[in-house]
Amino acid sequence: MPRRAFGQRDPTVRADALKRHALVRRMERREKWLEKSGVSPALLKEAVETLQAGMRATKLVPAVIDRKGNVVSERVEVADHPTRVRAAAEIADFVRLVSGLTAETTKSSDTQPAQVELIVNLPEWMTGPKPVQITAPSRHAASVEADPVEDAEITESES
Helix, strand or coil: CCCCCCCCCCHHHHHHHHHHHHHHHHHHHHHHHHHHCCCCHHHHHHHHHHHHHHCCCEEEECCEECCCCCEEECCEEEECHHHHHHHHHHHHHHHHHHHCCCCCCCCCCCCCCCCCCCCCCCCHHHHCCCCCCCCCCCHHHHHCCCCCCCCCCCCCCCC
16 A cells, blocks of 8 residues: 555545535525525525425314204314425425425436346256257358249149
8 A cells, every 4th residue: 555645634534525615615605696586594484484384274164054044063173185285295395406306307218117137047857848949041051042842733632
Protein backbone atom coordinates (compact mmCIF):
# COMPACT_ATOMS: atom_id res chain seq x y z
CA MET A 1 0.00 0.00 0.00
CA PRO A 2 1.50 3.37 -0.96
CA ARG A 3 2.29 5.73 1.86
CA ARG A 4 0.68 9.14 2.08
CA ALA A 5 2.65 12.26 2.59
CA PHE A 6 2.77 13.66 6.11
CA GLY A 7 -0.40 15.57 7.02
CA GLN A 8 -2.52 14.24 4.14
CA ARG A 9 -5.96 13.12 5.28
CA ASP A 10 -8.01 10.17 4.23
CA PRO A 11 -9.56 10.99 0.79
CA THR A 12 -13.00 9.77 1.88
CA VAL A 13 -13.10 12.40 4.64
CA ARG A 14 -12.56 15.16 2.07
CA ALA A 15 -15.16 13.70 -0.29
CA ASP A 16 -17.73 13.53 2.52
CA ALA A 17 -16.99 17.12 3.50
CA LEU A 18 -17.49 18.25 -0.11
CA LYS A 19 -20.83 16.44 -0.27
CA ARG A 20 -22.00 18.10 2.95
CA HIS A 21 -20.87 21.50 1.66
CA ALA A 22 -22.75 20.98 -1.63
CA LEU A 23 -25.89 20.03 0.29
CA VAL A 24 -25.66 23.12 2.51
CA ARG A 25 -25.14 25.39 -0.52
CA ARG A 26 -28.12 23.81 -2.31
CA MET A 27 -30.35 24.40 0.71
CA GLU A 28 -29.17 28.04 0.96
CA ARG A 29 -30.02 28.59 -2.72
CA ARG A 30 -33.49 27.13 -2.23
CA GLU A 31 -34.08 29.36 0.79
CA LYS A 32 -33.15 32.42 -1.30
CA TRP A 33 -35.46 31.35 -4.12
CA LEU A 34 -38.35 30.88 -1.69
CA GLU A 35 -37.60 34.20 -0.02
CA LYS A 36 -37.61 36.02 -3.38
CA SER A 37 -40.95 34.44 -4.32
CA GLY A 38 -42.55 35.51 -1.05
CA VAL A 39 -42.78 32.09 0.59
CA SER A 40 -41.77 32.32 4.22
CA PRO A 41 -41.32 29.45 6.67
CA ALA A 42 -44.41 30.64 8.54
CA LEU A 43 -46.53 30.54 5.37
CA LEU A 44 -45.26 27.06 4.50
CA LYS A 45 -46.00 25.87 8.04
CA GLU A 46 -49.54 27.24 7.79
CA ALA A 47 -50.11 25.46 4.47
CA VAL A 48 -48.94 22.12 5.88
CA GLU A 49 -51.12 22.56 8.98
CA THR A 50 -54.12 23.28 6.75
CA LEU A 51 -53.50 20.06 4.85
CA GLN A 52 -53.19 18.19 8.15
CA ALA A 53 -56.51 19.62 9.27
CA GLY A 54 -58.01 18.53 5.94
CA MET A 55 -57.02 14.96 6.76
CA ARG A 56 -59.35 15.17 9.79
CA ALA A 57 -62.22 16.86 7.92
CA THR A 58 -65.81 16.19 8.99
CA LYS A 59 -69.17 17.20 7.61
CA LEU A 60 -72.61 17.67 9.09
CA VAL A 61 -75.39 15.40 7.92
CA PRO A 62 -78.66 17.34 8.17
CA ALA A 63 -81.49 16.21 10.41
CA VAL A 64 -84.10 13.92 8.90
CA ILE A 65 -87.68 15.16 9.19
CA ASP A 66 -90.62 13.01 8.18
CA ARG A 67 -93.80 14.23 6.39
CA LYS A 68 -95.56 15.11 9.61
CA GLY A 69 -92.71 17.40 10.65
CA ASN A 70 -91.32 15.15 13.34
CA VAL A 71 -87.52 15.02 13.65
CA VAL A 72 -86.48 11.42 13.00
CA SER A 73 -82.74 11.89 13.50
CA GLU A 74 -80.62 14.80 14.69
CA ARG A 75 -77.78 16.43 12.78
CA VAL A 76 -74.74 14.20 12.87
CA GLU A 77 -71.09 14.99 12.26
CA VAL A 78 -69.42 12.30 10.11
CA ALA A 79 -66.03 11.95 8.46
CA ASP A 80 -65.71 13.65 5.08
CA HIS A 81 -63.92 10.86 3.26
CA PRO A 82 -63.36 12.56 -0.16
CA THR A 83 -61.84 15.65 1.48
CA ARG A 84 -59.58 13.51 3.64
CA VAL A 85 -58.37 11.54 0.62
CA ARG A 86 -57.62 14.73 -1.35
CA ALA A 87 -55.69 16.21 1.59
CA ALA A 88 -53.68 13.00 2.01
CA ALA A 89 -52.84 12.99 -1.71
CA GLU A 90 -51.71 16.62 -1.51
CA ILE A 91 -49.46 15.86 1.46
CA ALA A 92 -48.01 12.85 -0.38
CA ASP A 93 -47.26 15.06 -3.41
CA PHE A 94 -45.68 17.67 -1.15
CA VAL A 95 -43.45 15.05 0.50
CA ARG A 96 -42.44 13.70 -2.92
CA LEU A 97 -41.49 17.15 -4.14
CA VAL A 98 -39.59 18.06 -0.98
CA SER A 99 -37.70 14.78 -0.82
CA GLY A 100 -36.89 14.84 -4.54
CA LEU A 101 -38.86 11.76 -5.55
CA THR A 102 -41.02 11.70 -8.66
CA ALA A 103 -44.68 10.85 -8.57
CA GLU A 104 -44.54 8.77 -11.75
CA THR A 105 -41.74 6.69 -13.10
CA THR A 106 -40.66 7.62 -16.60
CA LYS A 107 -40.91 4.75 -19.02
CA SER A 108 -38.91 5.02 -22.19
CA SER A 109 -40.24 3.32 -25.29
CA ASP A 110 -37.08 1.32 -25.92
CA THR A 111 -37.23 -0.58 -22.65
CA GLN A 112 -38.93 -3.93 -22.59
CA PRO A 113 -39.80 -6.21 -19.73
CA ALA A 114 -36.85 -8.19 -18.46
CA GLN A 115 -36.57 -11.69 -19.82
CA VAL A 116 -35.09 -14.34 -17.61
CA GLU A 117 -33.70 -17.60 -18.90
CA LEU A 118 -33.40 -20.49 -16.50
CA ILE A 119 -31.15 -23.40 -17.42
CA VAL A 120 -31.59 -26.59 -15.46
CA ASN A 121 -29.46 -29.69 -15.93
CA LEU A 122 -31.46 -32.83 -15.16
CA PRO A 123 -30.12 -36.36 -15.00
CA GLU A 124 -30.93 -38.63 -17.92
CA TRP A 125 -33.25 -40.84 -15.88
CA MET A 126 -35.52 -37.81 -15.26
CA THR A 127 -35.61 -36.52 -18.81
CA GLY A 128 -36.67 -39.74 -20.54
CA PRO A 129 -35.93 -40.40 -24.21
CA LYS A 130 -34.40 -37.51 -26.12
CA PRO A 131 -36.29 -36.20 -29.14
CA VAL A 132 -34.69 -36.95 -32.51
CA GLN A 133 -33.03 -33.91 -34.03
CA ILE A 134 -33.24 -33.44 -37.75
CA THR A 135 -29.97 -32.29 -39.18
CA ALA A 136 -29.91 -29.86 -42.06
CA PRO A 137 -28.24 -31.12 -45.25
CA SER A 138 -24.76 -29.81 -45.89
CA ARG A 139 -24.18 -27.25 -48.62
CA HIS A 140 -22.41 -29.78 -50.81
CA ALA A 141 -25.33 -32.19 -50.74
CA ALA A 142 -27.79 -29.38 -51.51
CA SER A 143 -25.89 -28.31 -54.60
CA VAL A 144 -26.20 -31.73 -56.23
CA GLU A 145 -29.41 -31.95 -58.25
CA ALA A 146 -31.85 -34.51 -57.02
CA ASP A 147 -33.49 -36.93 -59.42
CA PRO A 148 -36.80 -35.59 -60.71
CA VAL A 149 -39.78 -37.28 -59.14
CA GLU A 150 -42.22 -38.76 -61.61
CA ASP A 151 -45.87 -38.35 -60.86
CA ALA A 152 -47.66 -41.63 -60.56
CA GLU A 153 -50.87 -41.88 -62.45
CA ILE A 154 -53.86 -42.83 -60.40
CA THR A 155 -55.83 -45.50 -62.09
CA GLU A 156 -59.49 -46.03 -61.60
CA SER A 157 -58.88 -49.38 -59.98
CA GLU A 158 -56.75 -47.85 -57.19
CA SER A 159 -59.28 -45.19 -56.27
